[in-house]
Amino acid sequence: MRRLLVVAALLLTGACGAPAPEPEPPPSTPVVTSTPPPRIVGTPMPVELTGPQPDILDYDEIEAAEPGAPEGAPLRERIIKKIRQETLSMASVAGTITASCRGGSVPSDCTTTYNGVAVHWSVVESLLSTSLATEYELWPDKELLTSKIIYHNVYVYLHQTPDDAVRCQEVPDVVLVEKPREYSTESIDTGIRCQFLGVARDGQRIWTEMRLFMDNSGMTWARAG
Structure with missing residues (x-):
């Protein structure tokens, strides 16, 4: 019986004398750097276009x-x-x-x-x-246009990515605009303006104005300036 007690005591002593494991260091916290939103340059026009216009006839x-x-x-x-x-x-x-x-x-x-x-x-x-x-x-x-076909045409033309924004000046429900003479290759400025907000460049997004022209093929858009 004494031998058994000695063995048990030795085992107990050995267990108490073992070094404790080192605690694991806490996980490091990643450094998050926030990018400031791009600066918007320009004044938005009053009519916001959120998608193709309804009721356009094919x-x-x-x-x-x-x-x-x-x-x-x-x-x-x-x-x-x-x-x-x-x-x-x-x-x-x-x-x-x-x-x-x-x-x-x-x-x-x-x-x-x-x-x-x-x-x-x-x-x-x-x-x-x-x-x-x-x-x-x-x-x-004259060319007869509706505000809906103008808004529809410019939205489909300018809205290329989900982040693009398209706006226009207020256009009457029905307008008459000048058009070129038959067989002419000229384009005539209608005076109607829209704009788009494209991708950010150099930390800013710019409202870019577009002018609506009429030629003998229909509506065309060109950057102002």
């Missing part, structure tokens, strides 16, 4: 709303149907349209209205006419 919807004249219809009817369709195409938003023409079976000029705003049309013989068939071209004296 080609099929325009044709369904304002179908062309049936085959073999008199020229006057074909012209009236065509300028109604073209007026809706310019507006790109459903509205109340009227059309009338002066003259006999071959009108000399016509007028359409969209929500009460009038557009005058010239009816001229086409250069493509032949001795077998006479063709006519229809030219509006």
